[in-house]
Amino acid sequence: MKKITIGEAARRSGVKVPTVRYYESIGLLAAPSRSEGNQRSFEPADINRLAFIRHARELGFEIEAIRTLLTLQDDPHQSCASADAIAKARLVEVEQRIRSLTALKAELETMVEGCGHGRVDQCRVIEVLADHGQCTHPHH
Amino acid sequence: MKKITIGEAARRSGVKVPTVRYYESIGLLAAPSRSEGNQRSFEPADINRLAFIRHARELGFEIEAIRTLLTLQDDPHQSCASADAIAKARLVEVEQRIRSLTALKAELETMVEGCGHGRVDQCRVIEVLADHGQCTHPHH
DNA sequence: CCTACATCCTCTAGCGACTAGAGGTGCAAG
DNA sequence: CTTGCACCTCTAGTCGCTAGAGGATGTAGG
Structure with a gap:
């Protein structure tokens, strides 16, 4: 050994x-x-x-999900329904997260594009943050 | 008041x-x-x-980024270069995160699709997790 | 055999951004 | 006046590690 x-x-x-x-x-x-x-x-x-x-x-x-997956791996005669469910749930999470991040990206792009690189009182970054109503995308 | x-x-x-x-x-x-x-x-x-x-x-x-943004908001005569930089950095982060999550999503889809809903020893979910070499996408 | 040095050990505390709970006080309605 | 909710402070817990202190072990060279 x-x-x-x-x-x-x-x-x-x-x-x-x-x-x-x-x-x-x-x-x-x-x-x-x-x-x-x-x-x-x-x-x-x-x-x-x-x-x-x-x-x-x-x-x-x-x-905790990994703990479950590991107990499944330890006993390979079990049904893999739990593993499947865990992976599916994770997939749903990831899809949701991608959707929300994509909306976020659009929001940030608007902010950055609108910035005239001047003073803060004309800055769209600060302005958009201060006023949620200016959000163009329903990210949240 | x-x-x-x-x-x-x-x-x-x-x-x-x-x-x-x-x-x-x-x-x-x-x-x-x-x-x-x-x-x-x-x-x-x-x-x-x-x-x-x-x-x-x-x-x-x-x-901490918000702390900086707030001090900028408090003094609107400053240049908004910092706000711009913070937003841009965040945008880069978000884009990176979307890319990595998209690769992840593909990975999870392969896992879930491959699952024959039988026993663990034929389960692709467990199998892929156990062997990184089976990853089809370079997500990490 | 001795020394130098990397690697190992345990233990505690810290990170970010909250959240939960204990144990007590303030306040407005009925 | 009592009920009951909203408020107060304080401590500790969440997740998944990571950092550091202070010491023991293992190995390679001289």
């Missing part, structure tokens, strides 16, 4: 060292065995689990 | 009561005068300021 230190686990999974310890502390990752000198010694499976978590985090899944 | 209570200030500005107190505590809003019984009494100008803050927050500006 080659021992994988936390540093190497971090490098291989792309999760930072303190974050690995954090995941262990919240029970997302099982506590690994320890060396004589009390240092963590990870298994290859832990690296996979960390990579899974990292990827899910990059996709914006919350820790 | 009609006194505006914190509750009415909240209703009129769309900022929640505890959040109004929070803004005061971090110096975003000047501490208002108090009634005999130590209750806050706001001016109409405070409502405008709160509405400004709320709108800026909805547009995703950070508190």
Whole structure:
């Protein structure tokens, strides 16, 4: 058995060292065995689990959603309906967020374009912020 | 002078009561005068300021950016270059975020579509999460 | 074997922008 | 006068880490 230190686990999974310890502390990752000198010694499976978590985090899944996804992964004979539901919910969130950010972008563009680069009292950025009624797009 | 209570200030500005107190505590809003019984009494100008803050927050500006925007608003003879720069920076952020979310959306769609609604060991959602190499889009 | 240095350990506190709750006071209507 | 809501302050919690203190371990070179 080659021992994988936390540093190497971090490098291989792309999760930072303190974050690995954090995941262990919240029970997302099982506590690994320890060396004589009390240092963590990870298994290859832990690296996979960390990579899974990292990827899910990059996709914006919350820790609790990931916890559910991981329990599903741990028991591959279950129905994947929950995984499907979680992913679908996340998709809806992302679509909503894109819509709202797109409206926002239009708003910001109007602000920036309208700015005459003069003094504040003619500045459209400040003006639009002060008066919501000037919003051209129903972003909120 | 009609006194505006914190509750009415909240209703009129769309900022929640505890959040109004929070803004005061971090110096975003000047501490208002108090009634005999130590209750806050706001001016109409405070409502405008709160509405400004709320709108800026909805547009995703950070508190420190809003602090700068507010000092600009307080002195309308200044150049609006800073306001312009802040808005432009925010626009760049928003555009970046939209791009990344759009890639994410494609990823999630692939996951959800591929899901045969069977057991976990055939589930594409879990599979893709476990193996970053299966990502079709360079979202991260 | 000793030293230097990177890496590891635990623990606590901090980030942003609030939000929730405890425990108490003020105020207007019935 | 009492009911009941709105107000007050203060502390602690949220999420997902991140930073730092202060110390122990592991490894490579001399």
